[in-house]
Amino acid sequence: MIDKQVPVIGGNSFEGLKRLNEYGAEYWSARDLQPLLGYSQWRRFEQAIERAILSCQESGNEPDHHFAGAGKMVELGSGSTREVPDFHLSRFACYLIAQNGDPRKPEIAQAQKYFAVQTRRQELSDRLAADVERLELRKQTAEEFKALSHAAQHAGVQNRMFGVFHDAGYKGLYGGLGRDAIKERKGIPEKDNLMDRMNATELAANQFRMTQTRDKLAREAVRDQQQAIRTHEQVGREVREAIRRIGGDPPELIPPAEHIKEVEKRVKQATPKLELADRHATGLLGGKGEKT
DSSP states (O other), X not given: OHHHHSOOBTTBOTGGGOEEOTTSOEEEEHHHHHHHTTOSOHHHHHHHHHHHHHHHHHTTOOGGGTEEEEEEEEEOTTSOEEEEEEEEEOHHHHHHHHHTSOTTSHHHHHHHHHHHHHHXXXXXXXXXXXXXXXXXXXXXXXXXXXXXXXXXXXXXXOGGGHHHHHHHHHHHHTTTOOHHHHHHHHTOOTTSOGGGGOOHHHHHHHHHHHHHHHHHHHHTTOOOHHHHHHHHHHHHHHHHHHHHHTTOOOGGGSOOOOOHHXXXXXXXXXXXXXXXXXXXXXXXXXXXXXXX
16 A cells, blocks of 8 residues: 555655654655655745644644654755755655645645554544544445345335335334334434434444344345334344343433534534644654653
8 A cells, every 4th residue: 555655756755764763763854855745946845844744733732743854965066965954754744745745735735644544533623533433424325225125125015105115224223122112212302313312333233233234135035024123123132132142222312412514513613733642742752752
């Protein structure tokens, strides 16, 4: 994945430029990184570094742990050498430089794609990560509900009986409670979609119920309406029993979650703080410093 996604210039790739310092921490020379990210002038690249340092500070991390001023000896045309300014950069610093680089450069765009996979989890707080997980599960259950409805129709369930068919699955999973009874027990307003008020655990249980019912209808070639309804309730009961065996709470006892629309709004408005794991937070200090 690294070789395909990171720019390669003169046989060098991002990982190929990595070095180790006296603390055993990985670092990159800014002078080495400069051409890899499409910069021909140090002055322009240094401006990107300065923006990255500011981003590091604003994200709640210590810039000194990730950007260390240094000198680099370069060979002049006359054969002599001289020292030029340089920086030693942590992996996180390289990520920030890519984020603050010139977006018109294809090398910057390529590097941003590479770092996005590595840093996405670090950008998300625990709360935001849970929100994103729940949003994804809600999307999946909506798709699975449509797929199950299609499978039920193929199994002989008539349109006017779809409500009964879907309620049978709820009754199996929720100990005899149908959709309306579940909402009443949990105090969920009648206008709310029940799945919009399920947390991630409850959504996952219902998604599993629906996928297993769909597969069972197809596997057993069910073509009878009543048999399809019974199959859905049976699968619901078996999922409920599996939850009981592993010590989980029955779904009817799970409190209603915040409405999914509020979660979606919060995720869209969030400006995540870049929370680094300890070994990344100390950056160039290789775990010998303290996270600020």
